[in-house]
Amino acid sequence: MEFVQLQINYADWENPAVQSRACYEVARKHGKPVIIMEPVKGGMLATPPESVEKILKDAEPDASPASWAVRFAANLEGLLK
Secondary structure, eight states: OOOEEEEOOTTTTTOTTTOHHHHHHHHHHTTOOEEEEOTTGGGGGGSOOHHHHHHHHHHOTTSOHHHHHHHHHHTSTTBOO
């Protein structure tokens, strides 16, 4: 196997049903490059709940919610480019 494709986004990172972090860590442990799918969770992270959007806007007013999701995924090590 040359690479793995994983569902990775900040909403699923600690989700026990998806286990994004755990799967990512196994791939990295075995030196496998990762291709990410669902970084914006089917568009759901582009329009998060108001409480989440407020946290993001307070931290970086000019950044869109979708950009936070993409940057979270893109900043991981070992991505296949």
